[in-house]
Amino acid sequence: MMKSLNRLPWAIWPRFHRNDDEHLSPYYTFQDYRQTWGMTIFILMSTALVPLVIMTLIYYQLIETSINTESLLRTERLASNARRAVTFFLEERLDALTFAVNEMGYERLTNPGRLSEVLRNLKLGFGGLTDLSVIADTGTQVSYAGPFNLEGKDYSNQPWFLECQQHNACVSEIFSGYRDVPHIVVAVKSVRADGRFFVLRATLETERLIQALSSYKTGEHADIFLVNREGLLQTPSQFYEGESHHMNIPVPAYSDRTRAVMSADHSDQPILIGYAFIDTNIAPTSFILMVVKQKAGMMKVWLDLRSNINWFFGVSAVIIAMVITLTSTVMVNKIFQADRQKAETMVAAERNCQLASIGQLAAGVAHEINNPLALINETAGYVKDLFTIKQQYKEDPELVEHIDSILDAVDRCGTITRQLLGFSRHFDVQTQPIDLNDMVTDVINFHKKEAEYRDIKIHVDIPETIPLIETDRGKLQQIILNLVNNAFQAIANGCFLDIRAEMDGPEQVRLFIQDNGCGISEDHLNKIFEPFFTTKKEGQGTGLGLSITYGLVQKLHGNITVQSKTGQGTTFVVTLPVHIQKEIQS
Amino acid sequence: MKVLLVDDEQKFALMLAKRLALRGIEAEVFFSGEKALETVEQGHRFDVAILDVKMPGIGGIELKRRLGLLDERMKFVFLTGHGSKTDYTTGALEAENYLPKPLQIEELIETLNRLTEGPPESSHRDG
Numbered sequence: 001m002m003k004s005l006n007r008l009p010w011a012i013w014p015r016f017h018r019n020d021d022e023h024l025s026p027y028y029t030f031q032d033y034r035q036t037w038g039m040t041i042f043i044l045m046s047t048a049l050v051p052l053v054i055m056t057l058i059y060y061q062l063i064e065t066s067i068n069t070e071s072l073l074r075t076e077r078l079a080s081n082a083r084r085a086v087t088f089f090l091e092e093r094l095d096a097l098t099f100a101v102n103e104m105g106y107e108r109l110t111n112p113g114r115l116s117e118v119l120r121n122l123k124l125g126f127g128g129l130t131d132l133s134v135i136a137d138t139g140t141q142v143s144y145a146g147p148f149n150l151e152g153k154d155y156s157n158q159p160w161f162l163e164c165q166q167h168n169a170c171v172s173e174i175f176s177g178y179r180d181v182p183h184i185v186v187a188v189k190s191v192r193a194d195g196r197f198f199v200l201r202a203t204l205e206t207e208r209l210i211q212a213l214s215s216y217k218t219g220e221h222a223d224i225f226l227v228n229r230e231g232l233l234q235t236p237s238q239f240y241e242g243e244s245h246h247m248n249i250p251v252p253a254y255s256d257r258t259r260a261v262m263s264a265d266h267s268d269q270p271i272l273i274g275y276a277f278i279d280t281n282i283a284p285t286s287f288i289l290m291v292v293k294q295k296a297g298m299m300k301v302w303l304d305l306r307s308n309i310n311w312f313f314g315v316s317a318v319i320i321a322m323v324i325t326l327t328s329t330v331m332v333n334k335i336f337q338a339d340r341q342k343a344e345t346m347v348a349a350e351r352n353c354q355l356a357s358i359g360q361l362a363a364g365v366a367h368e369i370n371n372p373l374a375l376i377n378e379t380a381g382y383v384k385d386l387f388t389i390k391q392q393y394k395e396d397p398e399l400v401e402h403i404d405s406i407l408d409a410v411d412r413c414g415t416i417t418r419q420l421l422g423f424s425r426h427f428d429v430q431t432q433p434i435d436l437n438d439m440v441t442d443v444i445n446f447h448k449k450e451a452e453y454r455d456i457k458i459h460v461d462i463p464e465t466i467p468l469i470e471t472d473r474g475k476l477q478q479i480i481l482n483l484v485n486n487a488f489q490a491i492a493n494g495c496f497l498d499i500r501a502e503m504d505g506p507e508q509v510r511l512f513i514q515d516n517g518c519g520i521s522e523d524h525l526n527k528i529f530e531p532f533f534t535t536k537k538e539g540q541g542t543g544l545g546l547s548i549t550y551g552l553v554q555k556l557h558g559n560i561t562v563q564s565k566t567g568q569g570t571t572f573v574v575t576l577p578v579h580i581q582k583e584i585q586s
Numbered sequence: 587m588k589v590l591l592v593d594d595e596q597k598f599a600l601m602l603a604k605r606l607a608l609r610g611i612e613a614e615v616f617f618s619g620e621k622a623l624e625t626v627e628q629g630h631r632f633d634v635a636i637l638d639v640k641m642p643g644i645g646g647i648e649l650k651r652r653l654g655l656l657d658e659r660m661k662f663v664f665l666t667g668h669g670s671k672t673d674y675t676t677g678a679l680e681a682e683n684y685l686p687k688p689l690q691i692e693e694l695i696e697t698l699n700r701l702t703e704g705p706p707e708s709s710h711r712d713g
Contacts, residue, residue, distance in 0.1 A: 370667045370687045371595050377688030378601035385608045405597055452642045 014329050016336035026555065027343035033336050040328045048320045056313045060306065067302045068262070071272055071295070076260035079274030079291040082216040082224055083258055086278050086289055089209055093129070093186050093202065094169055094282045096122055101190040101200045109134050109143060109200065116145040122202070130183060130203040135161065137196045146203070155201075160185045164199050169283035174206055174226075174234045182206045188282070210235050213289075221297035226278075227251065228286045240265070240292055249273070251288065262295070270295035346551065353548045354478065365416055368449065372412035379405045431580055433468035434476060436509065440499050443480045447488060454493040461500040469509055470579045475552045482549040483513045483572050490570060491517030509576050516569035525564055556580065587702050589613040590632035592622045592649065593665065594641045598687075602636075605691055611698065619644030626656050633702050634661045636694075661701040665689065 016033035030036045100109070100118055108114055119132040131146020139156020155161045160172035164187045172185035187201040209226075213235060217224050226234035231251040233241055242248030248266045252259070252275045260274040274291035379402050386393050393399055440460055444451075451458050469476075487497050498514040520528060529550040553560040557577050564570040589606065591613045593599040603613040614632070616622035620643055626632070635653055637646035644652070650662050663683045683697050 367667045371598070374665075374667075374687035374689065375595060375598045375601065378598055378605060381691055382601050382605050382608075385605055389608050402601075405601070409597075449640070453640050453645060455642070 014333040014336075015340075016333055021340070021343075024340060024343040024347060027339075027346045027551070029335070029339050033332060037328060037332045040332060041325055044324045044328060045321060048324065049317060052313065052316060052320070056309060059309060063305060064302060067299065071293070071298045072260040072262070075272045075274035075291055075293055076258055078216060078218065078222075078224075079260065079276050079289060080258040082213060082291060083276035083278060083289050085212050085216070086209065086226070086287065087280055089212060090171055090184075090186065090278075090285065091280045091282065092126060093204060094171070094188060094280055096126060097186060097188045097200050097202055098169070098282065101188050106134070106190070106192040106198050112143070115143050119145040128205050128208040130205055132203075133201050135187075135199040135201055137198060142198075158185075160187060160201075161199065163283075164189050165197075167283055171280065171283050171285040171287075173228050173232075173286055184209070186283075206235065216291075219293070219297060221294035223290075223292045225290055226287045227290055229288060234287060237290075237292075240290075242266070247290070249292070252290075260291075265292075265294075272298065346547075350548050350551065353482075353545065365446075368416050369413050372409040372416075375409040376406050376413075379409065431470050432473055433470050434473055435468055436466055436501055436511065437462040437464075439473070439477060440480060443477065443484055444499070446481075447484060450488065451497075456488070456491060456493065457496040459496060459498045459500075461498070463501070466501050466503065466509060467578055469576060471556050471576060472580075475556055476576070479549050479552050479556075479574060480511075480513075482545050483574070486545060486549075486572075487513060487515040487517065487570070490519075491515045504575060507578050509578060511574045511576070512571055513574070514569065514571040519566040519568050519570055520562070520564040521566050525562060528562055529560070587611055587634065587698065588632045589698065590616070590622055590626070590635040590653075590660075592616045592619055592635065592641070592646070593638040594618060595638070602689070606694075609691075609695060611695070618642070619646075619649040622649065623652055623656075626653055631657060632660060634663060634698055636663045636665060638665045638667075640667060663694070663697055663701070 014037075016037065025031075100122070104114070104118070109118070115132055115134065119129065122129050122132070131144065131148065131150075133141050133145070133150065134143040135155055136142045139154050139158075139161055141151055141153045141155060144151045158172075160170050163172075164170040167189075169188040170186070172187075174182050174184050176182055177185075183206060184204045185201060186204060187199045189197050189199050191197050213224050213226070221239075223238045223240055225237040225240075225247075227247050228234055229251065231246045233245045233247055237247055240247045240249055249263065249271070252261065252273060254277055255275075256277065256279075258274065258276040260272060263271055263273050265271045272293045272295055274293075276289045278285050278287040278289055383399065383402050383406075386396070386399065437460070440462060444458055444460065447458070450456075484497070484499075491497065495516050499512065500514075501509055501511045504510045529546050550560055553574055553576075557580055559575040561573045561575075562570065563573070589611055591599055591603055591606075593602075593615075594617055596617050599615045599617065603615045606613045613636070614625070614630075616625065619637075619641055622635075623644065635650070637649055639646040641649075646664055650664075653660055653662075663685060665685055665687055667687050683701070685694060685697065
């Protein structure tokens with residue numbers, strides 16, 4: 001899998017996914033670019049998508065709430081309008097009966113033919129009346145006008161009659177009664193001259209009421225009907241008729257004003273119920289006006305909107321994710337490339353510096369060797385001169401002295417070359433126990449002549465209590481050499497260089513390299529370990545010496561700090577572990 | 587020809603003086619610039635000074651400047667421990683005579699002869 005992916009161009013599978021340059025990794029700014037890449041994408045996605053998700057959810061809720069509120073309001077308004085129509089229908093007729101009772105009185109109403117006349121006039125005025133009758137306080141019908149001959153009927157047990165006795169008027173439920181046709185009875189009570197009461201009763205056709213209600217019906221899923229307080233249907237319901245003419249949703253709680261609530265029907269579908277308990281201003285009724293709407297029907301707008309929001313959210317999320325992924329990949333890759341270039345430069349520079357120090361070393365050694373060689377040359381030349389010019393070499397004690405002189409000079413050369421060999425061999429060695437004192441002395445030896453010429457006093461104070469340090473000899477040597485070189489460049493003739501060491505706890509050694517040279521200004525001090533930072537003129541310094549020293553100290557798991565005051569000198573402090581834990585990468 | 591030889595490598599200086607003596611050149615040896623300067627200040631005159639460039643105290647270049655002030659006719663030959671002349675030709679010295687250590691004695695003799703063969707004023711000092 002990885003192999004096949006590696007073959008893809010970097011745009012899809014970027015360069016940093018292949019960590020194939022182990023030797024460069026110590027110089028990278030980030031340890032693991034794949035992790036950095038992942039983190040970048042994760043953080044950016046989180047900051048971009050979380051608010052988007054939250055906003056979308058809030059928007060959802062807001063819209064749903066407002067649509068619910070709006071639906072409830074609309075249902076309530078519809079119920080309110082229908083209630084007014086029903087109430088008006090009943091009140092109008094009750095008022096007419098009240099008017100007739102008060103105007104004519106019992107005597108005239110029971111006068112044969114008179115009642116039929118009243119009925120005719122009422123039919124002309126309002127319509128919807130089937131018959132009219134006068135009922136005495138005993139419950140017996142004393143006068144009747146209408147299509148059925150119901151005179152003499154006893155209504156004393158009818159619920160509407162009982163109610164009428166209590167109140168001054170009544171409105172019955174819709175019922176079929178003696179004639180088996182659904183109708184409503186409205187009646188008003190009045191008092192005769194002898195103090196006994198009588199009731200004027202009218203039968204209303206329900207057809208008109210049902211028609212009036214139907215006209216308020218809006219939409220496919222809306223239903224509007226009347227029930228009594230037990231839930232028995234008074235007018236037909238299109239969707240909510242259950243067993244034995246009861247509606248199959250619960251009867252709402254009493255309220256004196258029109259209300260709308262959310263509920264669920266028998267099959268758990270969400271519905272909106274608008275209802276009103278209908279009371280006329282003359283008599284209470286047992287009617288409840290029900291307006292029932294299926295929420296699903298009303299929610300179509302919301303569902304459409306939600307689908308749009310979902311689409312918008314989905315597309316934005318995908319675009320954001322793509323842009324973030326692409327941008328992060330390109331940016332991380334760019335950083336990686338730049339970092340890689342820097343790392344390569346650092347590696348090359350370190351190599352160059354190593355070569356440069358070897359070159360410097362070689363030059364120093366050559367210079368040192370030249371002096372004894374010059375002596376050998378002169379002495380051997382003199383011996384030859386004695387042979388060729390003087391012709392008197394036999395038994396000459398001076399000759400032996402000169403041969404000794406030659407041997408002595410050769411010995412000096414031998415010492416120097418041994419040191420040189422020892423020095424170069426140390427580049428290959430990895431961790432080994434090192435005597436810090438010996439190492440500092442070794443390094444100082446190469447600067448001894450220069451120190452003499454320039455009258456620089458070198459003072460080394462490494463106490464014997466400092467243990468052997470287990471570390472990389474070549475690297476430590478280069479660190480000290482670089483720092484001493486640096487000091488030599490910074491100090492004027494006649495200054496001093498002080499190298500001392502002390503323990504920093506049982507596990508760490510601190511090496512101080514202190515000079516009283518020109519010092520480093522404060523703004524330069526921060527940059528001193530940066531690569532290519534130099535205070536020397538262009539072309540005179542690479543600005544890599546201290547940067548590489550810093551890298552080397554890091555490699556030895558140590559730490560380097562610098563303190564300096566302009567004009568007073570500089571102290572470099574190298575802290576190194578006595579035992580190095582990990583195997584050092586060369 | 588009177589030669590002033592200054593080098594902090596004592597054995598080398600003495601040996602070179604002996605070799606010059608074998609070739610009829612009288613060389614007075616000093617192991618430090620200060621001593622040589624003192625002698626010239628006391629009125630001793632030399633035709634040529636052979637100076638080591640790098641020495642503790644007064645180095646060859648500084649010594650040449652000071653000797654030049656005392657005796658403007660004095661000629662100078664420098665000895666360098668470094669293999670190459672180029673290190674010094676870029677420094678404070680103008681074009682002069684540099685000889686790398688180890689020396690070729692013939693080259694030194696030739697240089698000395700060339701320097702002293704100059705104007706007649708200096709040649710009458712010979713011998």
